[in-house]
Amino acid sequence: MAKPTEEWTDEERQLVEWLADMNEDDALPLAHRFLLEDKVDPMHVLDLCRAAMDIVGKRFEEGEYFLPELVLAGEMLDTIGAVAKPLIKAAGGGAAQTHGRVLIGTVHGDLHDIGKNIVTFMLDINGFEVKDIGVDVPVSKFIEEIQAFQPTVVGLSGFLTLAFDSMKETIAAFDAAGIRPGFKVMIGGGQIDETVRAYTGADAFGVNAVEAVGLCRDWMGVAA
Structure with a gap:
């Protein structure tokens, strides 16, 4: 289960900050390290991504960011998601039955x-x-x-x-x-x-x- 905000490590807070600041060169390697080397819960890493998007969205609405920043943020998170999603699937095993x-x-x-x-x-x-x-x-x-x-x-x-x-x-x-x-x-x-x-x-x-x-x-x- 993902950790509450107050329990984030300094590095987890750094990831959120780098993503929100469009610092792709630092954010992506750190996210990949969390997922592949440190074995951080991938759902927690995605929660960190959503926290960063909260900041990006506020900056957009305040006129600090514009469409290019939204596109870049989405691209960074898609890149992280591409690594995180197979890990989630492997842990859960997937489900064959169609419920609806x-x-x-x-x-x-x-x-x-x-x-x-x-x-x-x-x-x-x-x-x-x-x-x-x-x-x-x-x-x-x-x-x-x-x-x-x-x-x-x-x-x-x-x-x-x-x-x-x-x-x-x-x-x-x-x-x-x-x-x-x-x-x-x-x-x-x-x-x-x-x-x-x-x-x-x-x-x-x-x-x-x-x-x-x-x-x-x-x-x-x-x-x-």
């Missing part, structure tokens, strides 16, 4: 995908059939994909606070199209909480991939 279908995407106006990618991966190895439709997904695309894929759960991802309105708009469109009774909606992202869930009209929110898997298990009646 989950459609997931980042709402329009938001280009973040590291959290969505981790949730997709964790659902996959826990036996769910997942369709990831990418980032900056317009409302019409969500509706089109829902009608084609027929999921039991729809996951809306969004990291920036501007995504809250996009989530609300997307869920309202599900209601307007008459398709909302057919599935549950979960939302997730860096700043999501119960207030945001109520604002958007989602059924539930998750603060990390483990919670997202738990929600899907509960809704589909899958034993833990």
